[in-house]
Amino acid sequence: MxxxxxxxxxxxxxxxxxxxxxxxxxxxxxxxxxxxxxxxxxxxxxxxxxxxxxxxxxxxxxxxxxxxxxxxxxxxxxxxxxxxxxxxxxxxxxxxxxxxxxxxxxxxxxxxxxxxxxxxxxxxxxxxxxxxxxxxxxxxxxxxxxxxxxxxxxxxxxxxxxxxxxxxxxxxxxxxxxxxxxxRLPGPVRPLLRAVAAGLLTAVALALVVVAVAAAADTAGYAALAGSLGGAGAGAVGLLVLGVLLLPNAAAAAIGLAAGPGFAVGSGTLVSVHGVTLGAVPALPLLAALPDTQAVPLLAFASQAVPALAGLVAGGTLGRWLDDDDAGSVVAGLWGVLAGVLLGVACGLFAFAGAGSLGDGALAGVGAPPVATGLAVALQAGVAAGLAAAVTRWRSLG
Structure with a gap:
């Protein structure tokens, strides 16, 4: 008292x-x-x-x-x-x-x-x-x-x-x-946001794996490019730090490659599953991960599974987090399609944030096209997320 x-x-x-x-x-x-x-x-x-x-x-x-x-x-x-x-x-x-x-x-x-x-x-x-x-x-x-x-x-x-x-x-x-x-929003909205976040993290993680594999496949090119820039320890450490800071940008470009539209490093270099065009690129060792020939690398074809896998994770997450009173398996599948579409929007925004310009002319555009990347991911992830959400919801309801 x-x-x-x-x-x-x-x-x-x-x-x-x-x-x-x-x-x-x-x-x-x-x-x-x-x-x-x-x-x-x-x-x-x-x-x-x-x-x-x-x-x-x-x-x-x-x-x-x-x-x-x-x-x-x-x-x-x-x-x-x-x-x-x-x-x-x-x-x-x-x-x-x-x-x-x-x-x-x-x-x-x-x-x-x-x-x-x-x-x-x-x-x-x-x-x-x-x-x-x-x-x-x-x-x-x-x-x-x-x-x-x-x-x-x-x-x-x-x-x-x-x-x-x-x-x-x-x-x-x-x-x-x-x-x-x-x-104040409908019940499935919170699980929907969780699903989109899980799908985006999955897409970024898989894209980083693609970048790591591509860079590891050409370690000699990375070392040669880093050595040609000089600067002894300062050059090596500085380039390493810069490469680490740009890893999410590389992941955004890899998502564009996986979705289909590909990515560009200026007007002279375009990498996609439909073809490879190589031109002059900045002397950045991280770019040693680019293909060495005009042939489409096998890794590019393998990376096409990234949008579908991210959609499966998003749909599975949505199906697990839905409440018992939210919906059945059919409605969960429709919410899963929406989760895949929103995942495409998130990937498009990520590609937009990771793109930019390194100068005029041949280096005016760097990165994956945001709109095309978002639409491609939405289409592929929407189908996968809808199926995964319906199946997961059906299993959870017994």
């Missing part, structure tokens, strides 16, 4: 533990700023360490910091405009790291300030996104030079979109706003 009375406040008295919405917004802005600062410090430190391995001395610290800033901007959808043409290609692994940091910031603010309700969550998201966008613009101004200008508008827009999506996701999850929205 004493503790209960101690927690009660008199009329007009302010609760010392209560936090106003403006405090949560300020904390969200500070948290978003901390993500940018810590992220830039990490990328900059990695750049400086790589440069110290160069026996010739490498880049000065200021240039290494500028390089880190440009990489940070590219990861958020920004662009550079050197004389060779626009450079717009997001290293998706770094993009995922930035998104994870912003999402964690949103979740931390929600927990610390006990944020609840749509307006309070929106205030947190707006404050964090505004702070992140302002810092992105500042980084763009500092990272640009007359020789390598930065696309300021694209960088600001990319940072804003990424912050809204990442912080919004984290804040909506921990404030239970997302659960409240899902509870």
């Amino acid at each position: 004493v503790s209960l009375l101690a927690r009660l406040s008199l009329p007009g008295q302010r609760d010392p533990d209560a936090r106003g919405p403006w405090q949560a917004a300020v904390l969200a802005a500070l948290a978003a700023g901390a993500v940018t600062v810590l992220g830039l410090l990490g990328v900059g430190l990695a750049s400086v360490v790589v440069q110290t391995l160069d026996p010739a001395g490498g880049l000065p610290v200021a240039d290494s910091a500028r390089l880190a800033g440009r990489l940070w901007l590219l990861a958020q959808g920004g662009g550079l405009a050197p004389a060779s043409g626009p450079l717009v290609l997001a290293p998706l692994l770094l993009t995922l790291a930035v998104a994870w940091g912003l999402s964690s910031a949103g979740r931390g603010v929600v927990r610390a300030c006990d944020v609840a309700g749509g307006r309070a969550v929106a205030a947190v998201v707006v404050a964090a996104a505004a702070a992140h966008t302002l810092l992105t613009v500042l980084v763009a101004l500092l990272a640009g030079t007359p020789r390598v200008p930065v696309d300021l508008l694209r960088s600001a827009a990319g940072g804003a979109v990424l912050a809204v999506l990442a912080v919004g996701w984290g804040a909506a999850r921990d404030s239970r706003l997302l659960d409240d929205v899902l509870d």
Whole structure:
């Protein structure tokens, strides 16, 4: 009773533990700023360490910091405009790291300030996104030079979109706003989202296996290309780090290959199950995974199972997570078809995020075509997911 009375406040008295919405917004802005600062410090430190391995001395610290800033901007959808043409290609692994940091910031603010309700969550998201966008613009101004200008508008827009999506996701999850929205939707919607997520993860994992097998099949080409670039330890480590950051991009291209449309590395190189056209490509060791001849490799034909396998996983996941009162096997099959279609949409968006440009002319387009990839995956995965969902549901109902 004493503790209960101690927690009660008199009329007009302010609760010392209560936090106003403006405090949560300020904390969200500070948290978003901390993500940018810590992220830039990490990328900059990695750049400086790589440069110290160069026996010739490498880049000065200021240039290494500028390089880190440009990489940070590219990861958020920004662009550079050197004389060779626009450079717009997001290293998706770094993009995922930035998104994870912003999402964690949103979740931390929600927990610390006990944020609840749509307006309070929106205030947190707006404050964090505004702070992140302002810092992105500042980084763009500092990272640009007359020789390598930065696309300021694209960088600001990319940072804003990424912050809204990442912080919004984290804040909506921990404030239970997302659960409240899902509870108002039909019952199978939640299992449907689980199924699409499982199918997408399966497609990406299988695509990474395809990339790994292709690269392992030509280790001599990788070593020769890496050695020809020079730079001793700095060149080797730098190229390895860059290849790791671009692995999700390579997975997006592999999904395009598996779905049928294939992928391009500029206008001179196109790889698909319908044919291979080889042209000049950038001196990036990861591209040693490309075919060595005009013949379609056997791996390309084997990779065509990826959309169907991802659809089977999505359908099986959907069938297992449906409640007893949701639907029978026939209706589950229809929901499975929808899961496959949404999986195609997710793969198309993934291909869009992994594509870009490495300059003008022959390297203007790099990656898999998003629309064609999404449609092809939706068609193949929709059939597989519908069958898998119907069979799984039928077995679960006994």
